[in-house]
Amino acid sequence: MEGLKLELKEKIIENLNLEDVSIDEIGNNDPLFGDGLGLDSIDALELIVMLDKDYGIKLSDPKEGKKIFESIEVMAAYIAEHREK
Amino acid sequence: MNTQYYIQSYCKIKEACITLNDTLVFEDQNNEPKSFFKNAYKNLELKYAKFFKMDNLSKLSFLGAEFLLQDNENDAESNTAIVLSNKASSLDTDRKHQDSIQDKANYFPSPAIFVYTLPNIAIGEISIRHQLKSENAFFVFDTFNAEFLCNYASVLLDKKKAKSVLCGWVDVDNENYEGFMYLVSRNGKIKHTIKELTNIYQK
Numbered sequence: 001m002e003g004l005k006l007e008l009k010e011k012i013i014e015n016l017n018l019e020d021v022s023i024d025e026i027g028n029n030d031p032l033f034g035d036g037l038g039l040d041s042i043d044a045l046e047l048i049v050m051l052d053k054d055y056g057i058k059l060s061d062p063k064e065g066k067k068i069f070e071s072i073e074v075m076a077a078y079i080a081e082h083r084e085k
Numbered sequence: 086m087n088t089q090y091y092i093q094s095y096c097k098i099k100e101a102c103i104t105l106n107d108t109l110v111f112e113d114q115n116n117e118p119k120s121f122f123k124n125a126y127k128n129l130e131l132k133y134a135k136f137f138k139m140d141n142l143s144k145l146s147f148l149g150a151e152f153l154l155q156d157n158e159n160d161a162e163s164n165t166a167i168v169l170s171n172k173a174s175s176l177d178t179d180r181k182h183q184d185s186i187q188d189k190a191n192y193f194p195s196p197a198i199f200v201y202t203l204p205n206i207a208i209g210e211i212s213i214r215h216q217l218k219s220e221n222a223f224f225v226f227d228t229f230n231a232e233f234l235c236n237y238a239s240v241l242l243d244k245k246k247a248k249s250v251l252c253g254w255v256d257v258d259n260e261n262y263e264g265f266m267y268l269v270s271r272n273g274k275i276k277h278t279i280k281e282l283t284n285i286y287q288k
Contacts, residue, residue, distance in 0.1 A: 015197075016138070016197070017137040017138045017197075018134070018137070019123070019134075019137040020134055020137070038134070042138075042196050042197050042200060043197070045196035045197075046195065046196050046197050049193055049194070049195060049196065052193065053193045
């Protein structure tokens, strides 16, 4: 699971062009949206595409993302349970 | 067009150099657009993380606007219109989007790329940064069209649709980029005429 969390941090920084953010700055329980990393609605869509492309997880309801993308910890747990790739 | 307007200041971004009113303000060894724009941004010491999410056309336009609007103390009340133009429209980003949907078996369009598949998004980025809710337009020409831009900006000012107009040519296509942006207002020394605009552009 720790490997997956690290992988997610790397993918988020790369896919969302967070050039000023390092892996060490993203805590496992930090909120990804709002006061945390400050991601926006386009970032949320990008994360949905990332789940599909890299882990074979299709979110039928984009609103599910709000809970799944709460933090790296929550995201990793969801991916570990639902991944197809 | 009875009132005389002036080119208050102008900024050129090309060949890994940025000049403001012909004075070199930034130079880089790397001419590759993404790296050059990133280094130019870092040099400005700004804290605006959204810059990194922009496509190259928006980055080019954003940088030019930063130099020209940096002395506008209250952007929101300045009523600065924006009129930009180029040749390649948003083709540079359109190609990236096309690449992501080309293969039906590997069909993953990127929302972050798709939102930049219009050239006037560059105007939107400048407007957000400087809190402008002003008149704006983006035109596509084969080459820099001094006559059209001069007339268009003058009409906006004559009709009191704006107090100043940020105009220019911002073109990005693969590894090639060229920015020529200028601010037109009642202040300045260089007359806002087709001849002067052509001279400055060709310098």
